[in-house]
Amino acid sequence: MKIKFKILFRFLIFLFFIIGCTETTTEPESTTYPDYYPTSTNSTLKYSVIEKDTLGNIIQSGTRNILYSGSTNYNGINYTTQNDSLHFGNQSSISTYLVRKSETGVFYAVDTSQISLLIPDSLKQYVTLRNEMQLLFYPLTSGSSWSLYRITAEVQPNFEIKILDIIARFEGVEQIDLNIDSVRIVFPSRKVSYTVEIFSEIGSAPETYTAYMWYVQNIGLVKFEGNQFLIDTGGGGITIEPSPNILTQELIDYDIK
Numbered sequence: 033m034k035i036k037f038k039i040l041f042r043f044l045i046f047l048f049f050i051i052g053c054t055e056t057t058t059e060p061e062s063t064t065y066p067d068y069y070p071t072s073t074n075s076t077l078k079y080s081v082i083e084k085d086t087l088g089n090i091i092q093s094g095t096r097n098i099l100y101s102g103s104t105n106y107n108g109i110n111y112t113t114q115n116d117s118l119h120f121g122n123q124s125s126i127s128t129y130l131v132r133k134s135e136t137g138v139f140y141a142v143d144t145s146q147i148s149l150l151i152p153d154s155l156k157q158y159v160t161l162r163n164e165m166q167l168l169f170y171p172l173t174s175g176s177s178w179s180l181y182r183i184t185a186e187v188q189p190n191f192e193i194k195i196l197d198i199i200a201r202f203e204g205v206e207q208i209d210l211n212i213d214s215v216r217i218v219f220p221s222r223k224v225s226y227t228v229e230i231f232s233e234i235g236s237a238p239e240t241y242t243a244y245m246w247y248v249q250n251i252g253l254v255k256f257e258g259n260q261f262l263i264d265t266g267g268g269g270i271t272i273e274p275s276p277n278i279l280t281q282e283l284i285d286y287d288i289k
Contacts, residue, residue, distance in 0.1 A: 063135060064135070065135065065136075065170040065171050065172075066249045066250075067133075067249065067250055068138075068168060068172070068222060068247040068248070068249055068252065069131075069133065069138045069167070069168060069247065069252045069253070070250060070251065070252050070288050071100045071112045071114070071131055071133060072100060072288065072289045073100055073101065073102055073103075073112070073289065074099070074100065074101070074289045075099075075100045075286075075287060075288045075289045076097065076098065076099050076100075076285075076286065076287045077097070077098045077251075077252060077253070077283060077285075077286045078095060078096070078097050078098075078283070078284055078285040078286065079095065079096040079097075079098075079256075079281045079282060079283055079284060080093070080094075080095060080281070080282050080284050081093060081094045081095060081096050081118070081120055081279065081280070081281045082279070082280045082281075083120070083121075083277055083278070083279050084277065084278050084279075084280070085276075085277055085278075086276050086277070086278075091121075091277065092120060092121030092122075093120075093121070094118065094119045094120035094121060095118075095119050095284075096116070096117070096118045096119075096120075096281060097116070097117045098114060098115070098116050099114070099115045100112050100113070100114055100115075100131075101113045101114075101115050104130055106130050106141050107141070107163055109132065109141070110132065111130035111131055111132045111141055112130070112131050112132065113128060113129075113130060114128065114129040114130070114131050115127075115128055116128070116129060129141075135170070136169065136170050137166050137167070137168050137169045137170055138166070138167045138168040139164045139165065139166050139167070140164060140165050140167060141163065141164055142161070142162060142163055142164055142165055142181070144161040144162075144163065147161055147183070148161065150183065150195065150196060151183065151185070151195060155185040155187070155193065155195070158185035158186050158187050158193075159183060159184070159185045159186075159195070161183065162181065162182075165180050165181040165198070166178060166179075166180055166181075166200075167180065167200075168200075168224070168247070169200070172202045172222045172224070172247075173202065174202070174204065175202075176201070176202045177199060177200060177201040177202070178199075178200050179197065179198065179199060179200075180198035180199065180200045180226060181196070181197075181198045182194070182196065182197045182198070183195040183196040183197075193231075193234055194229075194231050194238075195230075195231055196228070196229070196230055196231070197228075197229045197231075197238075198226060198227070198228050198229075199226070199227045199229070200224055200225070200226050201224065201225045201227075202222065202223075202224055203223040203224060203225050203244070204222075204223055205220060205221070205222060205223070206220075206221055206222075206223045206246065207219070207220055207221070208221045208246050208248075208254065208255060210254060210255070210282060210283055210284075211282075211284060212283065212284065212285060212286070213284070213285050219248045219251075219254060220248070220249075221246040221247060221248050221254060221255075222246070222247045222248075223244060223245070223246050224244070224245050224246075224247065225242060225243070225244050226242065226243050226244070226245065226258070227240060227241070227242045228240065228241045228242075241258070241259040242258055242259060243256060243257065243258020243259055243279075244256070244257050244258055250288065251283070251286060251288060252286075252288075253283070254282070254283040255280075255281065255282050255283065256279065256280070256281035256282075257278065257279070257280045257281070258278065258279065259275065259276070259277075259278065259279075
């Protein structure tokens, strides 16, 4: 099973009320946010994928198919299995990702053995890696941002060296046009930016890559556009292959169960 870069955290909100002179505790109240990432079993999504160079010329194109096929227990946590096949140019690949959802977000499991390859040997003893990354953080409201994934080395107490940081930010609501099964449909979507910062030298400016993703309620990810570096982020992974080329991924068919 191939699990790429994946990560993040969750929290629960509990409310307690004190009424009059008698202390009464209610059941914890849950907050339900719109579902921007359905993962129900047997749901499918199909995307067109196009890679362009910096001048806008098409280099190659293909399709991506996602199937949510059931549950898997990994590190003691129950996840939904995401089967992801990419047919791109003359290449085809099949990957498996593990995703879960909570009231406050969408999380992907992370293969920390792969992430550790990014860390210099001299710093590995100072690094503790997260087991999840957080693709979405609810509620998606104006000004909200969060760390999708971060790697730091605490070389001394209260002194950390940043190695990698992936910052997500909600950019706002945007109408988006898509051709779904050859029919043009306009969706109100939530636009989120993802910026990767790689720190190769202490004190130097990071190498940065940016991509945008658009999510639609009760459908999920409908569009991706950005540096090739981030092609797998929409599926729970990150491929460390920096490129100035731009990838566009658009939903062309879906079946949410």
